[in-house]
Amino acid sequence: MKGPDFLAGQVGVLRTRMGAAFVGSKAVFRGHDLHADLRGMDWVELYVFGITGRRYTPEQVRMLHALWTHTSYPDARIWNNRVAGLAGTARSTGSLGLAAALAVSEASIYGRGIDIRAIDFLIRAKQHVDGGGSLAEKVEQELKARRSLAGYGRPIAAGDERIEPTLALARSLGLADGPYVRLAFAIEETLLAGRWRQRLNYGGLAAALAADLGLSPREYYLFMFPAFLAGMAPCYLEAEQRPEGGLFPLDCSHVRYDGVGKRPWQTKD
Amino acid sequence: MTADAIRTRIWLEEPESDNPFAARAAYCRGYDVYGEMLGRARWVEMLILLFREEAPTTAEADLLEALAVALANPGPRDPAVHAAMAGGVGGSTAASCLMAALAVGAGQYAGGREVFLAMEAWNACGTDLDAWRRRFAAPTSEEVSIWPAPRHPPGFDPHGVSTPTPVKQALAGLAFVSPGPRLPWLEQQRAELEAAAGLPLALSGVAAAAFADLGFTPEQGEMLHLLLRLPGAAAHALEQRGYGHKKFPFFAVELEGAGA
Numbered sequence: 431m432k433g434p435d436f437l438a439g440q441v442g443v444l445r446t447r448m449g450a451a452f453v454g455s456k457a458v459f460r461g462h463d464l465h466a467d468l469r470g471m472d473w474v475e476l477y478v479f480g481i482t483g484r485r486y487t488p489e490q491v492r493m494l495h496a497l498w499t500h501t502s503y504p505d506a507r508i509w510n511n512r513v514a515g516l517a518g519t520a521r522s523t524g525s526l527g528l529a530a531a532l533a534v535s536e537a538s539i540y541g542r543g544i545d546i547r548a549i550d551f552l553i554r555a556k557q558h559v560d561g562g563g564s565l566a567e568k569v570e571q572e573l574k575a576r577r578s579l580a581g582y583g584r585p586i587a588a589g590d591e592r593i594e595p596t597l598a599l600a601r602s603l604g605l606a607d608g609p610y611v612r613l614a615f616a617i618e619e620t621l622l623a624g625r626w627r628q629r630l631n632y633g634g635l636a637a638a639l640a641a642d643l644g645l646s647p648r649e650y651y652l653f654m655f656p657a658f659l660a661g662m663a664p665c666y667l668e669a670e671q672r673p674e675g676g677l678f679p680l681d682c683s684h685v686r687y688d689g690v691g692k693r694p695w696q697t698k699d
Numbered sequence: 700m701t702a703d704a705i706r707t708r709i710w711l712e713e714p715e716s717d718n719p720f721a722a723r724a725a726y727c728r729g730y731d732v733y734g735e736m737l738g739r740a741r742w743v744e745m746l747i748l749l750f751r752e753e754a755p756t757t758a759e760a761d762l763l764e765a766l767a768v769a770l771a772n773p774g775p776r777d778p779a780v781h782a783a784m785a786g787g788v789g790g791s792t793a794a795s796c797l798m799a800a801l802a803v804g805a806g807q808y809a810g811g812r813e814v815f816l817a818m819e820a821w822n823a824c825g826t827d828l829d830a831w832r833r834r835f836a837a838p839t840s841e842e843v844s845i846w847p848a849p850r851h852p853p854g855f856d857p858h859g860v861s862t863p864t865p866v867k868q869a870l871a872g873l874a875f876v877s878p879g880p881r882l883p884w885l886e887q888q889r890a891e892l893e894a895a896a897g898l899p900l901a902l903s904g905v906a907a908a909a910f911a912d913l914g915f916t917p918e919q920g921e922m923l924h925l926l927l928r929l930p931g932a933a934a935h936a937l938e939q940r941g942y943g944h945k946k947f948p949f950f951a952v953e954l955e956g957a958g959a
Contacts, residue, residue, distance in 0.1 A: 433858050442948070447956045461956055526794050533802070536845055543845055550843040647843050680705065681719035682712045689708035689728055690752065695735040 448480075474498070481652045482645065489603040490643055494653070496599050497636045500592045502660035506669065506677065510535040514662040518669030519677035527666045528659065535658050540633070546651040547580035548637035552610050553647065555617065565613075569620050581614070581634020582621055592632040600639060608642025611635070709749060728752060743767060750919050759913055761876045766909045769869045769902065770924065772931025779804030780932050787936030788947040800932030801925055807849055808857070809903055814924040817854035817907030818917035826884040832895045852896040854904025862889065862899040870905045881908040 431439060444450070449458045457464040459476075460483050468476065475491045478484075486494065506515030510531045517527025535541040551572060558568045572579055584590060600606035614637075618630040640650045669677040711729075712722035725732045728748050736745065743763040747755040755763070773780050782803040786796035805811045824830035839849050851857035870889065874882040885892070885900075885908045893899050903924070910920030939947055 433860050437858055443951045443953055445953045445955060447954075450952045450954050458954060522794070523792060526792060526798070529795070529798065533798075546843055546845055651845065679720060682714035682722060683719060684704050685710070685712060686704040686706045687708075687711040688706055689711065691729055692711075692726055692731070693729040695730045695739060695754075 477656075478653055481649050484644070486643065489605065493600060493603055493605050493639060493643070496596060497639065497654070498657045499660065500596050501632060501636075501657055503658075504661040504664035506665040508661075510537070510541065510658055511662055511665045512678070515665040515669040515677050518666040519672070519675055521670070521674050524663070524666050524670070528662050531662045531665075532655065532659060535655075541658070542651055542654060544580045544633045545637060545654045546647050547576075548633050549641050549645070549650045550647045551580060552613060552617075552634075552638055552641050556609065556613055556641075559613070565616060566620050566624070569617055569624075573626065579617070579621070579626075579628065581637055582618065582626075582630055583628040584631045590629070590631045593630065593635055596632065596635055596639070605639060605642065608639070610638040610641035614638035708752070728754070730754070746923070747913065750915060750923070755913075756878070758876060758878050762873060762878070762909060763913060765873055765876055766906060767927050769865075769873070770906060770927040772934070773804075773809070773902075773928055774931065775935050777804075777809065777931075778806075779810065779928060780935050783932035783936040784939040784947070787938070787940040788942070788944045790940060793933075793936075796936035797929055797933060800929060800936075804925060804928055804932070807846065807853065808851075809901065811921040811925045812846060813853045813901075813903045814907045814910065815853075815917045815921040816849065817904055818911055818915075818920045820853060821881055821907060821911040822917070826880055826888075828888055828891055828895075831892055835895045835897075851898060854901060854907050855893070855896045855898035856901040857898060859899035859901065862893065866900055866902050866905060869902060870900070873905060873909050877909065877912045879912060881912050 447461070449460055449464075451457045456466075459468060460480065462468050468479075471479070472491055474495050475486060478486060478491070478494055503511070506512055513534050514527045514531040517523070517530065537543050555565065555568050555572075559565050569579065597606055600611070605611075614630055614634050617634075618628075621628045636654070637650065640653065645653060709728060711726040713724045715721045715723045724734060727736070727745070730736050730740075730748070732745075740748075741760055741764070743760045744755055747759060747763060775781065775784060779800045782799035783796040786792075786799045791799075803810070807813045807816065820831070820834055824834055835852055841848075856863075867889075870882070870886050874886040877883060882905075885905070889900055906924055907920060910923060915923065
């Protein structure tokens with residue numbers, strides 16, 4: 431069925447396999463009674479269950495928790511956090527500030543834009559290598575096509591302090607030796623041996639750990655949505671508690687004008 | 700000048716003598732905004748000037764103004780306006796209603812991303828009908844990104860049967876005031892293009908051609924499309940707040956599979 435006939439069949443009703451609220455009696459979450467079958471479920475576990483429909487072991491859920499906690503920095507200078515802080519100093523609401531800051535985290539040089547590219551490349555690279563292809567060749571191809579490799583290098587720093595604690599936790603949980611984590615480090619070796627000199631960053635390691643847990647690129651992308659959230663609330667709160675307008679004020683000399691000179695206004699014809 | 704300065708080609712502010720945090724004068728692309736433009740410049744001239752280095756001609760300003768009227772209210776059936784109303788009816792903040800309209804109206808189905816992709820097509824194909832035919836016939840990119848994979852040729856209605864009257868009216872009206880060349884060509888070649896796409900033209904396709912005729916980049920067209928559709932979202936959100944949630948449809952549910 432196509433066109434208006436298809437649309438007519440959808441009018442006025444939600445047909446869903448995901449769930450529904452039967453207000454006053456129960457809530458169904460992916461086929462399970464939220465307050466009976468899923469009672470006591472950890473929030474991250476529920477979130478990832480909502481995305482994937484799959485259940486994870488306590489060790490895997492702990493690892494997933496860490497992927498968020500290890501990158502929650504309450505530093506209001508960071509671009510996305512700055513949005514939360516500016517919302518606080520401008521006396522906006524906490525929800526607006528945090529929601530906008532999370533939306534901004536879907537960036538092309540960090541955050542969600544990198545997450546989905548990083549896991550997608552790892553999956554494609556593994557398919558290539560499993561099919562007998564050369565890893566170095568795949569890396570070179572990707573760098574040629576996209577000019578950068580998501581998950582390697584870092585826009586504002588050389589090292590990545592998040593790698594060691596994340597790997598340590600993964601080792602303690604028996605999750606550090608999956609095929610994608612090994613591949614991620616093999617790619618790093620390829621990059622360091624070549625002329626690119628880029629190291630694996632947190633985005634690359636997190637994507638590899640998630641791929642080893644069986645998350646698809648879109649599942650991982652949605653899973654990482656709240657990744658920076660814990661660091662954002664403090665940015666909002668502190669700015670909101672201090673005098674209004676006090677976060678990152680800019681006087682006129684802090685704006686450098688590079689444009690055309692002054693000219694009289696007249697509408698062109 | 701400080702090392703931590705923000706750089707801009709758009710805006711110059713001169714400080715008041717008693718307070719460097721208060722501007723004595725503000726210049727947009729060299730024009731004195733409060734001293735000269737205010738009261739003389741049209742809103743659409745200011746809008747174009749913010750995105751481009753030079754002030755628009757009267758014809759360009761007329762085109763953007765006509766487009767702004769066409770885009771101002773997608774109406775309550777539109778998903779972006781629906782989203783804003785879902786905010787309004789529950790008493791959500793004004794900004795959240797507009798954020799909801801922006802988020803939903805950002806997509807590839809009648810939204811900002813559709814305009815972006817359609818403008819990329821204009822840049823690639825111009826007024827060459829064969830180039831458009833080749834583009835429609837080519838497989839869509841498989842590249843994974845934050846955006847869902849495109850499902851239909853951008854600028855055309857995937858559920859349409861024939862070109863809706865308002866789309867034809869908007870195209871005719873905008874082509875009439877356009878400096879060209881895309882809108883007049885689109886009006887002439889509409890039937891051929893629709894046949895090649897296998898779908899009727901949508902308002903987003905008309906908007907994309909208009910933004911391209913105004914010399915905007917796809918990124919600028921995407922931004923302006925988001926911006927120009929907000930007035931209707933705002934008005935409908937406030938209206939639903941007034942009607943109240945009992946008069947707003949909640950819809951039936953049919954649970955499929957386990958748990959039903």
